[in-house]
Amino acid sequence: MITTTKNLELFLETRKLTEQICKPLEIEDYVVQPVEFVSPPKWHLGHTTWFFEEFILKKHKEAYQIFDEQFSYVFNSYYESVGEKVIRTNRGNLSRPTVNRIYEYRKYVTEALVEFLNENEISQELEAVLEIGIHHEKQHQELLLTDIKYILGNNPLLPIYHKNFNESKIENHSHKWLSIEEGVYEIGKPEDGEFCYDNEKGRHKVYLNEFFISNKLVTNEEYLEFMEAGGYQDVLLWHAEAWDWITTEKIKAPQYWHLIDGSWYQYTLSGLKPLAPEAPLAHISYYEAFAFAQWKDMRLPTEAEWEIAQEKFDWGQRWEWTESAYSPYPNYQKPEGALGEYNGKFMVNQKVLRGGSVATSPKHTRCTYRNFFHPNLRWQFTGIRLAQ
Amino acid sequence: MITTTKNLELFLETRKLTEQICKPLEIEDYVVQPVEFVSPPKWHLGHTTWFFEEFILKKHKEAYQIFDEQFSYVFNSYYESVGEKVIRTNRGNLSRPTVNRIYEYRKYVTEALVEFLNENEISQELEAVLEIGIHHEKQHQELLLTDIKYILGNNPLLPIYHKNFNESKIENHSHKWLSIEEGVYEIGKPEDGEFCYDNEKGRHKVYLNEFFISNKLVTNEEYLEFMEAGGYQDVLLWHAEAWDWITTEKIKAPQYWHLIDGSWYQYTLSGLKPLAPEAPLAHISYYEAFAFAQWKDMRLPTEAEWEIAQEKFDWGQRWEWTESAYSPYPNYQKPEGALGEYNGKFMVNQKVLRGGSVATSPKHTRCTYRNFFHPNLRWQFTGIRLAQ
Amino acid sequence: MITTTKNLELFLETRKLTEQICKPLEIEDYVVQPVEFVSPPKWHLGHTTWFFEEFILKKHKEAYQIFDEQFSYVFNSYYESVGEKVIRTNRGNLSRPTVNRIYEYRKYVTEALVEFLNENEISQELEAVLEIGIHHEKQHQELLLTDIKYILGNNPLLPIYHKNFNESKIENHSHKWLSIEEGVYEIGKPEDGEFCYDNEKGRHKVYLNEFFISNKLVTNEEYLEFMEAGGYQDVLLWHAEAWDWITTEKIKAPQYWHLIDGSWYQYTLSGLKPLAPEAPLAHISYYEAFAFAQWKDMRLPTEAEWEIAQEKFDWGQRWEWTESAYSPYPNYQKPEGALGEYNGKFMVNQKVLRGGSVATSPKHTRCTYRNFFHPNLRWQFTGIRLAQ
Amino acid sequence: MITTTKNLELFLETRKLTEQICKPLEIEDYVVQPVEFVSPPKWHLGHTTWFFEEFILKKHKEAYQIFDEQFSYVFNSYYESVGEKVIRTNRGNLSRPTVNRIYEYRKYVTEALVEFLNENEISQELEAVLEIGIHHEKQHQELLLTDIKYILGNNPLLPIYHKNFNESKIENHSHKWLSIEEGVYEIGKPEDGEFCYDNEKGRHKVYLNEFFISNKLVTNEEYLEFMEAGGYQDVLLWHAEAWDWITTEKIKAPQYWHLIDGSWYQYTLSGLKPLAPEAPLAHISYYEAFAFAQWKDMRLPTEAEWEIAQEKFDWGQRWEWTESAYSPYPNYQKPEGALGEYNGKFMVNQKVLRGGSVATSPKHTRCTYRNFFHPNLRWQFTGIRLAQ
């Protein structure tokens, strides 16, 4: 099948990029898990590999020899239906398998899969699983970068990941409110044969009131104004749960911001830098995005508004928090079997983010892509686009 | 003003009903708080009273003498902007003020308010505050009943609240799927002068696909089938957070169900009873509602679907979980000042419930009413209506 | 048997005193449990009664009718071997049985026991159980008073228990260091037929170095000096666990001390009072006692030192923290059966206190009495006597 | 000074041994902290080095250049008085400094100290600090081995540390009860110029009753009998806190025991092995030691009994739990300044262990040595010797 050739290339390119992302790391950096939602880089390397072994090779490659029987237990993540797994908080407690051993595992599985694809005509179903596996690894590439940032950025030595990594491009154009007329629109992925996740499917109509959306992301400077105006102290700007959160966690600024001798600095993947006032804000929670919008007497867009308006502005630097809760689209179909656990089971208590970020894997952004996180999380490159 | 007369009556009738609800209680029952989200009945009695004192009498009644300076601290609930408050988990630790003292407080405030209303022409703004105060107390009447059920139902002696309280009416009519055509509809409260909360306002258009909705609530019998088919053991039916929840909390049945010598019983406000198979199911979480719908290969309605379809079926026995997250309607306006804390600050991580229940206060149901709870809570009379 | 007559009187006198202690309470005060280690007064009333029913009437009284089958579950405390029990943290969640019902229970059991004792010659073993039951109730009388103090003293309204309750007698005599010579001494209860607990038995020899012990308790004034000298801020004075404790719990003064407009007040059972400088200090933890002694360059006595020296000073106002861990005496014998759970199972991680307090039941002090608490607890009337 | 030459050798030998212990490790093994009380091996390497830098070089070596200013923050452990420190639970979250960098640090400090000692006549006080530094590192050598065992033994792959590490020597001689006569004895370190810790000092008299002590450690076989007789299920054998602990933690066997297909295996530093029935038991808590002794109708010795009897038996394979709480000896003197934090601040809520173990550093055992741990800990090579 022709698609496979394309996917074979995409597969190889993806496998390679994952390893390139890890190049600047020391062995020690691969191991730690400073907080539950961050995984050790070596776990990402193994887990993305396990996916191909578990869902393709083990089931479909004749006489396939499993690399190590115990890896399934170590590298399974959330597929409860596939069997036992190391509990998430425990990932950073495992020194073995070593990083070298995991690179051997990667090589072994990559080669076995190439062999398999070269030697077999595969079904459309299997092709779909392959595609999911590739895009799954792409997703983990972004997590790898943000997890690495967390690991290094929470080390008191604040080590540099890569001196050339540029996290922000300043949006130089002047500010404008883009207006969208009231009416019935369509959102969701059209059936055009391109890859997408189950949660984007089911293109459907929505009714939108007239609204206005900003052509620029909120900048560090604008957010600093909010801070200096006492935004973090004004209870009326915050959700009840948000107020508990900033109080308990003593939140007073975006993640990775440091106040040193009266000036603000920002830890970036290229090290600690003075805060760039005009750069787009990053690393804020939904709670903070919401409070900032309240303070401005504005609001966040819904995901439908974002999707309809997005053609009119540049996006892709920051994951943009929307007001929309992560829910199934009308007629959402959960895939059969273990892969059914992929998206649907997270559709409660999370908020949709749209766009993409400087850490997003190439060929992994789409205007219909529905990213989602709990409203308090901010280690992703999250930002704000205002609406009203 | 004419409205005030109507509201004066509603006020007195509401104040009286609160106390009637408490009639069957022993003094001891007024005091305890077995779990954070349940408040002691005496706290409800004081808190609903404090609302009128704080927002009307203190600010507007000339020469008003505060009943007890310290009550503000004791009976404030969540109005962070109004001052310090006893933290929620601490309510059940306070033996004083005594129940008698709180009844005196009620009498004092009720009389002062009547005097105030009789002697003053009040502004429309204040009339609105009065209305909110009355409906606030009505909301607490339902909480009173469900909190009393929790307090008694978690006592190993399983005491009866009132032997005549009937929690369920069997829906005798035969089952039908009601169908609604695709199209643009309107939801939200029309501006008809009737009272409603801020969160219902802003009637607006929505686009709905064709859908089908059940003319009956799910019964105990149907839910038992799900349980007996292993519903609580099949991970693929559950949200990820739901699975953690049933595992950690060892959830295996709806709240208040007891398995005694192989038969199911249900604790009700009229005591422990054999499970009534045909009665509408109650006391399940959103998580369980969702899993049940998954198992049926169906789904829960959205709140828009519910609101559009509701004319075609009977409702009001159970709060019906919807698939909709609790979010602001387009053009939602938060009220100014402390009352702005009323609804908006809860608009994250909660699910909308529609309908009403056997515990709902009279004149407190509307087809546009948006109730909301966290997805794991089930001490309210919650139930399931399926859609597809 | 002659002893029984004496014990019958002691029994009746004890039962009565328990109820007298509760006289000043409102019904509501009987119900709450503001912290795990405090029990609701109504629980104490029931639990001390249950002891007699469980260990005497149920087993020995012919045709004894149990008052209520479920009370065993509700009022068992720590006798794991006797059956299930309401978990300790749950006691304050039970509104039923009501206070009145528990008073009926008390009357029923008291009368049944009197009848039993009048109609039967009882064995020496049973006599011993009766004595333990009486002294058990005496122990709970002290807990009742200190739990009531905690319940009222942690209520923002700071209600008075009884206006005549005097917590402190000033020690007017001048300060002296009492000296005890080096040598072999004997401690532990002599076998003189008087009642004592198992943990005091086994009189045995100990070797003591020469030491000095104060003839007075530390006063509020002296402790205030320590506070004002920065005692709570000097890490070198504290045990590592103590430092964690004062940091986490934000401890800055003894329990029940309030700083109001720059002056210290003390909540007492007769209400809030200005701190009495010369009164003996109360309500400090072992950690604080130890840090205070360190600051003075002195130490706390061991329990052997205390027992040998006690004839030379007045004691009984405060439970005096000793440096001794609560361990079994040489040749300690745990009683057989369920009553074996009485003392021995607590012999780890607790500190011995000696003396007695203003809350101790009459006829419940002895110079060999070994009281014990975890080192962080301070709701008892605990104090400090220095040694060097 | 002559002593310095001896100490210089001991210093170099100790520094070298620490690194030899780490030889078999992979880089990854140096980094993780699977539980709070286990420290990453790289932390031990840095911390023992920091001790010499902080307490000797920084204060006394002329023109000493600190290796890295931030290491003080990273490698300080519990010296609260010396400044801020990375909180203990956070050690395993730090991937940097790298293992290589820490080895450079070790080399740098070792060489600087050798230079310092060669070029300076040092005071007796400083000599004492040097000695403490060396013995401090020896203590950490034992922790290194037990922490490594924990790190590898809790990895599902159960990797081998070193195939020749022998954890147990079978005691072949026949069992005997050694008897010690009643009388006054002396315990504590004599002043003989040999190194010891502050907590052993102050040789003093104690009075002992006649007692009997076993000439052998309890074996795996004997403990298995206890398990098979239902020891873990009989509440009357356990302390109240112990029962909570085994219930909450689901403890059913000593640490590192695995039941595989009906047979017991034991993870050792040389890998997973069938349980050796005659080998001395290891890895039990004080709670388990106590319950076992109860079951046998015997008891654990006190530390005084152990010290008096120890000449009559072989010891040094297992740290032997005693019944004694860790308290100061009479006349205990806490050292001045930061080193005063060394021992005294732990003298509460811990139990004394005597003897030594297969992991104890050479020249680090003494019959007066007072080791101490919380009663629930069992990752050290702890064992049981019975007394009666």
Ligand SMILES: [Fe+3]
């Ligand atoms: Fe994944």
Ligand SMILES: [Fe+3]
């Ligand atoms: Fe309220």
Ligand SMILES: [Fe+3]
């Ligand atoms: Fe008791």
Ligand SMILES: [Fe+3]
């Ligand atoms: Fe250390």
